[in-house]
Amino acid sequence: MLYPSARLAVAPMMDWTDRWCRLFHRALTRRTLLYTEMVTAPAVIHGDRRKLLGFFPAEHPVALQLGGSDPAELAEAARIGAAFGYDEINLNVGCPSDRVQSGRFGACLMQEPALVAACVAAMKDAVDVPVTVKCRLGVDDQDPETALDALADAVLAAGADALWVHARKAWLKGLSPKENRDIPPLDYDRVVRLKARLPDVFVGINGGILDLDTAEALIARGLDGVMIGRAAYHDPAILAAADRRLYGEPGADADLLAAVDAMRAPIAEHLANGGRLGHVTRHMLGLFQGRPGARAWRRILTEGAVRPGAGLEVLDEALAALTRETERTRRPSAA
Template structure:
């Protein structure tokens, strides 16, 4: 694990969700977790609007860039550009099962081409000084996970990969939608643990179906090096408030959720002043008070008010008041 920072907890890359506003919000809740971008294709970086695709705020760090692609030279160029933008890690997507990804010959279908993935990793490693990692599944379709995961892992590690993040499910490229691929293939945490036991010196992180910090702590306790939460962290971001204390052992109180909202005010004000819409930021905050009195009103006010023309911080204030009201009543 030499050369790879000890990122014991990460928030997964999620298309249409983990944009810069999402990451800035999550960073207000945890200072230590590794945050990932949405997947960006190497072709988009080569030909597209790089500041729009790759720009981020320094207060999001540490942030990793996830790339999609299968052309070693193009990925190397994209990785170097990503490093120049300031990302602390470049991750290659070998786990996404969407049709669009398959048609571009990247994502989970690359599990079938371990030699090509190794060539991509080697090219990226030669182009950057930051860690290069791979996020994969345990296999695809009719592959035997006992063989497919080992073959891919050995190939990319020999090529210089610094870490593996493994979604502990197969991906079915035919017959299941991307959404179904997140739920229907059974989880196999033991398969990922066997990989770690075979490769004790390699950073092996696990992803898939991890819903709580209790789950995360159990997986770390059995010997895995990192845990990655996706939908659970997005839909219930309040759990991130305990990450620094529970996962990293930081001796400090958990982040106050109201303080996290207040810390987003300058971000929202800046975005509004630039002509942006409130809902573009607050959509990532809807689940913050999950399970607490007033949570439904919080979501409703932000959802309905955030899309209205001219909506500003007064909508956020109204949503906060809806949460604080039942809490004050309980104290009284």
């Protein structure tokens, strides 16, 4: 069962956590729960399902995040997602974008806990895998003390298996989606209080978590899981220690070069099927963040991936530059 064992997750991030990103992250951590980008229920029902929902078997455990507010549509989309093999179906009640608001889903649903509960109940009736909710503390002028409790109590009564809480309010009026990721202040204490009130419920936290030290500290405060977003994307090497530190797995941390090597065969297959190198390597740019040769690694992958016919030789070139710089910094300086 995913819950209550999902101690670390990589957040769903639009335009970022596609199947290639998730496969790469899986090369760094076997246990961390991975999320898709948000997909709307109508898109799942009417769109190209293989393109929207396809994933690699190696990605497990992997969760599908849905957006929507129509219980029947969400139930059908959840049923389709479960049939594809996803380990969890998650309902987005946290995204503050204008497009999401106009479609009556995402963070604006914090104002309609009864509707969210109806959606969860319909999804639970449709699938056997866990159905979870990712929400905010509240929106606009809502009081986070009452808004979060109201949403949590409603969806749990409807059968939700877990709550992931982005520990900020969302301001639907006056802030852009980008600003909503940073400007509203974080309030980890509010999520800790929610967990204390709901000791038998899985409560995970998201928002502004930059490293595993912070993740461990939040779990030590009683939270069940921690979800890392942009930090895991820009510096994916932090995931290399996740299995050992968050899950107690024995053995060494994941080797970064081995993670690169694990991507070779999938990249080769993607290229053979007409795909482009940059579809994959754009998610790998930050792997050596802060290490000798990181700048050369990023430059070569960025510039090389757009060349016509770019293939694995670009990856080899970037690795060679990384190795040269690493060896240069290790040489003792001349007396």
